[in-house]
Amino acid sequence: xxxxxxxxxxxxxxxxxxxxxxxxxxxxxxxxxxxxxxxxxxxxxxxxxxxxxxxxxxxxxxxxxxxxxxxxxxxxxxxxxxxxxxxxxxxxxxxxxxxxxxxxxxxxxxxxxxxxxxxxxxxxxxxxxxxxxxxxxxxxxxxxxxxxxxxxxxxxxxxxxxxxxxxxxxxxxxxxxxxxxxxxx
Amino acid sequence: xxxxxxxxxxxxxxxxxxxxxxxxxxxxxxxxxxxxxxxxxxxxxxxxxxxxxxxxxxxxxxxxxxxxxxxxxxxxxxxxxxxxxxxxxxxxxxxxx
Numbered sequence: 001x002x003x004x005x006x007x008x009x010x011x012x013x014x015x016x017x018x019x020x021x022x023x024x025x026x027x028x029x030x031x032x033x034x035x036x037x038x039x040x041x042x043x044x045x046x047x048x049x050x051x052x053x054x055x056x057x058x059x060x061x062x063x064x065x066x067x068x069x070x071x072x073x074x075x076x077x078x079x080x081x082x083x084x085x086x087x088x089x090x091x092x093x094x095x096x097x098x099x100x101x102x103x104x105x106x107x108x109x110x111x112x113x114x115x116x117x118x119x120x121x122x123x124x125x126x127x128x129x130x131x132x133x134x135x136x137x138x139x140x141x142x143x144x145x146x147x148x149x150x151x152x153x154x155x156x157x158x159x160x161x162x163x164x165x166x167x168x169x170x171x172x173x174x175x176x177x178x179x180x181x182x183x184x185x
Numbered sequence: 186x187x188x189x190x191x192x193x194x195x196x197x198x199x200x201x202x203x204x205x206x207x208x209x210x211x212x213x214x215x216x217x218x219x220x221x222x223x224x225x226x227x228x229x230x231x232x233x234x235x236x237x238x239x240x241x242x243x244x245x246x247x248x249x250x251x252x253x254x255x256x257x258x259x260x261x262x263x264x265x266x267x268x269x270x271x272x273x274x275x276x277x278x279x280x281x282x
Contacts, residue, residue: 018193029204057230072255079259083266103206146238162249169253177260
């Protein structure tokens, strides 16, 4: 929101982390070595965690560092190590001109869509409204409480289904990744 | 800071899409998908400052699904690597008619 007063320090740090995130993301998609790419992606995730904290979502910021930068990226690096892919191949894995053309086209299309959406006046039925009972985030009302309340009340079913999903994913990952023993059958 | 956050989110998402479209390494492709999920999370968090804390709750769900997706996807990559000794997508063309 451009009309609200933004302190200089806050704004400076916001733009700083945003620019670092963009630069790291660009370095991430252009690195040849998977390990270097993963390190730059971790950098993006740390910057996003900083932005979450600045947007009054401190718990999400902590979860971002622990789950994304800590757990998910370690799984990626573990697979890179397991398959011995750490070195960049002799040939670049960048696709040919067709892929670049497609990427440029999709990028332009998305940019055009953002431009159009920014100038569109939506009908009332389509605009976002605050959910009943969930007010705007109050930065002073504690960090975890405002999230835990809806998570265990309004979204309890989704929360329980998430545990089912995780169980299925664990079993699936073990079954798919397990080495098949040719003598077994 | 809402407009800036949404612009940054769109930019990061586009960088992720460009990565998916231009890289051939399956692992880097997965990382690009993670970057796209992160970009969407940023817009959720930014909008939750205005429209209620539901966005932050949804970010937790997105992170859970991302973790499950990474685990299953990387297991599939390992299984394919056992067959083909490669994670290059050009080498994986069994269904390509």
